[in-house]
Amino acid sequence: MKLLFERSRPGRGMEYLPPCDTPAADFAPDALRAAPPRLPELSEVDLDRHYTELARQTHGVNDGFYPLGSCTMKYNPRVNEALAALPGFAELHPLQPAGTAQGALEVLYRAEKLLCEITGMAGMTMQPAAGAHGEYTGLLLIRRYHQSRGDAARTKILVPDSAHGTNPASAAMAGFTVVAVPSNARGGVDLDALRAAAGPDTAGLMLTNPNTLGLFDPNILEITRIVHEAGGLCYYDGANLNAIMGHARPGDMGFDCVHLNLHKTFSTPHGGGGPGSGPVGCKAFLEQFLPAPRVRCADGAYRFFTPEHSLGRVRSFYGNFAVVVRALAYMLALGRQGIPEAAENAVLNANYLMHRLAGTYDMACCEAGCMHEFVMDLSRLKAETGVTAMDVAKRLLDFGIHPPTMYFPLIVHEALMAEPTETESRETLDAAADLFLQIWDEAHTDPEILHTAPHNTPIGRPDEVSAARRPVVRYAFES
Ligand SMILES: *Cc1c(COP(=O)(O)O)cnc(C)c1O
Numbered sequence: 001m002k003l004l005f006e007r008s009r010p011g012r013g014m015e016y017l018p019p020c021d022t023p024a025a026d027f028a029p030d031a032l033r034a035a036p037p038r039l040p041e042l043s044e045v046d047l048d049r050h051y052t053e054l055a056r057q058t059h060g061v062n063d064g065f066y067p068l069g070s071c072t073m074k075y076n077p078r079v080n081e082a083l084a085a086l087p088g089f090a091e092l093h094p095l096q097p098a099g100t101a102q103g104a105l106e107v108l109y110r111a112e113k114l115l116c117e118i119t120g121m122a123g124m125t126m127q128p129a130a131g132a133h134g135e136y137t138g139l140l141l142i143r144r145y146h147q148s149r150g151d152a153a154r155t156k157i158l159v160p161d162s163a164h165g166t167n168p169a170s171a172a173m174a175g176f177t178v179v180a181v182p183s184n185a186r187g188g189v190d191l192d193a194l195r196a197a198a199g200p201d202t203a204g205l206m207l208t209n210p211n212t213l214g215l216f217d218p219n220i221l222e223i224t225r226i227v228h229e230a231g232g233l234c235y236y237d238g239a240n241l242n243a244i245m246g247h248a249r250p251g252d253m254g255f256d257c258v259h260l261n262l263h264k265t266f267s268t269p270h271g272g273g274g275p276g277s278g279p280v281g282c283k284a285f286l287e288q289f290l291p292a293p294r295v296r297c298a299d300g301a302y303r304f305f306t307p308e309h310s311l312g313r314v315r316s317f318y319g320n321f322a323v324v325v326r327a328l329a330y331m332l333a334l335g336r337q338g339i340p341e342a343a344e345n346a347v348l349n350a351n352y353l354m355h356r357l358a359g360t361y362d363m364a365c366c367e368a369g370c371m372h373e374f375v376m377d378l379s380r381l382k383a384e385t386g387v388t389a390m391d392v393a394k395r396l397l398d399f400g401i402h403p404p405t406m407y408f409p410l411i412v413h414e415a416l417m418a419e420p421t422e423t424e425s426r427e428t429l430d431a432a433a434d435l436f437l438q439i440w441d442e443a444h445t446d447p448e449i450l451h452t453a454p455h456n457t458p459i460g461r462p463d464e465v466s467a468a469r470r471p472v473v474r475y476a477f478e479s
Contacts, residue, residue: 069417072264105302120251121281134259134278187365224254243372246340345422
């Protein structure tokens with residue numbers, strides 16, 4: 001496919017509208033560029049076709065089933081997009097006085113209140129721009145807490161090995177030493193190992209729940225008790241709240257802080273790098289440390305304020321505000337009844353698909369039932385046929401299905417992690433299950449068709465290492 005610069009022809013343009021008759025503004029010479037920017041010169045139809053072609057070459061939730069585990073690629077109601085695009089929201093200036101942006105402050109305030117109710121927390125910041133950013137913010141809260149008590153010995157964060165990969169990374173980024181806690185045979189946290197690891201140097205625990213095997217840890221109350229008795233705090237990775245929202249609250253399970261991924265559970269289309277939002281909620285004793293500014297309401301007016309011992313800003317302005325608009329719209333539309341129903345259907349759909357495949361594919365720990373996602377272990381298929389999880393994933397592309405998450409979690413070899421989400425119909429799930437079973441047969445009868453898949457996508461098997469390590473993101477001009 002040709003790039004815009006390759007389609008460019010000197011002098012070609014889109015001068016469809018009459019020339020602007022507004023006098024040019026008078027800028028100071030040092031604010032002006034010396035030479036005009038080098039932009040491609042194109043007609044409107046060329047430009048339109050370029051972007052349409054790009055859209056055709058990608059796969060989104062709007063194209064087909066997208067069971068990417070841990071990512072919650074669910075369909076998001078279009079009305080939330082319309083609301084986020086309302087000029088009163090979309091055209092606000094972040095520096096305009098709070099008195100002229102009361103509606104926007106109300107959105108932040110009401111979203112915070114509802115998300116606190118859903119998580120069982122006292123206060124929340126909307127600043128973090130993504131889940132991992134929220135984790136980092138939450139860990140800074142934990143550090144501030146120990147510092148405020150003069151406890152400098154707590155330098156370690158306990159992270160179960162079934163945690164999302166961002167958990168240990170965030171803990172290391174925040175300056176903690178990461179201590180891995182092994183899982184037991186049922187895929188939960190090994191309590192004896194946790195007891196042995198927790199001590200006077202424990203700053204806290206980061207728990208992904210449901211974990212990356214798609215399991216809710218049945219010992220969750222015991223886990224938070226052990227960590228609290230050792231003097232640590234408990235952090236809940238709530239990126240995948242899709243499975244439990246409206247049914248169980250991290251605050252009630254003993255957690256002191258939590259982040260949510262609004263761009264997964266609360267209706268923002270994501271993928272390809274953004275935009276996201278990873279609000280962090282905490283119990284009342286940590287609120288004084290939350291990032292500033294926060295919003296409060298007094299005498300019918302919304303105002304910004306800075307918590308007493310605020311750790312400062314973690315992002316410019318107020319986070320990705322439009323994502324919060326969508327989340328609030330989603331929560332208000334679903335309401336008290338719809339939110340738990342969405343979680344029930346997410347869990348039902350995952351179990352339905354898992355049970356349709358379980359007689360054929362091996363499941364990692366979740367035969368008895370999963371939450372919103374499940375993990376298949378393709379080690380046996382690989383041993384029998386030489387077909388890998390990668391081959392199966394690539395073959396699905398031939399049929400217009402986005403593959404599940406591959407080779408994650410790391411504690412399962414040849415892993416495929418599938419999350420159908422609540423927005424898929426039974427027909428879609430049945431069609432996907434039939435396809436997985438067909439691919440299993442192909443692996444035994446015609447493995448070559450899997451090794452060489454995909455066969456009908458715009459590109460086949462890219463060199464993934466080079467694509468990740470040496471991406472070409474700049475156009476190489478000849479001069
Ligand atoms: C997606 C996810 C994250 C990271 O969220 P980002 O927005 O991608 O930074 C963290 N934890 C879990 C469990 C996740 O699923």
